[in-house]
Amino acid sequence: MFFIAVCQYIDMVCLQCRSNTQVINSRLKHRSNKVWRRRQCIACNSTFTTEEACVYALSLAIKNDEGLIQPFSSDELFLELYKACAHRKTALKDARALADTVTNLLIKESTGSVINSGNIKTACLIVLNRFDKVAFSQYQAYHP
Ligand SMILES: [Zn+2]
Structure with a gap:
């Protein structure tokens, strides 16, 4: 029997209206190994910044x-x-x-x-x- 693992990419939602967002800019911060992303809401166009880092x-x-x-x-x-x-x-x-x-x-x-x-x-x-x-x-x- 084979099990197929499906990884679903979960996206951040807008802080204002909870709609989906898209990444409009991203950078790798080499020293801290963090990924900085600027996101924009697909519905209301508001923007915010996220950072992905190792826990x-x-x-x-x-x-x-x-x-x-x-x-x-x-x-x-x-x-x-x-x-x-x-x-x-x-x-x-x-x-x-x-x-x-x-x-x-x-x-x-x-x-x-x-x-x-x-x-x-x-x-x-x-x-x-x-x-x-x-x-x-x-x-x-x-x-x-
Ligand atoms: Zn929004």
């Missing part, structure tokens, strides 16, 4: 020193990097870009979908050391 919490897991495994948290990584960059005027933007860089480094260095928690600290220190010495020291102080 790391459902794709990667972190294993701590005691062997406990938990979902990877992009938010937690961002907050830790933001704290280290708090002295910078562009801390929000910097922390977002640094979180993308650290995440990409972790994925590149890992052999599977489970990452050791110590590797996160090491990756953050490597990236911060290249970026800002004060942020590097701040992060190191928070993560002895």
Whole structure:
């Protein structure tokens, strides 16, 4: 017996009138591996923007020193990097870009979908050391 899987493409609906939309522009954001799309409603012509990204919490897991495994948290990584960059005027933007860089480094260095928690600290220190010495020291102080 054969089973045929049919993938139906589900489209976003208009924020205003709930009608179908079409993509009128799209771009790949290489560093963050996100797809940015500008959509337009077929019925009322209103436009809005969407972003497609990997859900790391459902794709990667972190294993701590005691062997406990938990979902990877992009938010937690961002907050830790933001704290280290708090002295910078562009801390929000910097922390977002640094979180993308650290995440990409972790994925590149890992052999599977489970990452050791110590590797996160090491990756953050490597990236911060290249970026800002004060942020590097701040992060190191928070993560002895
Ligand atoms: Zn509409």
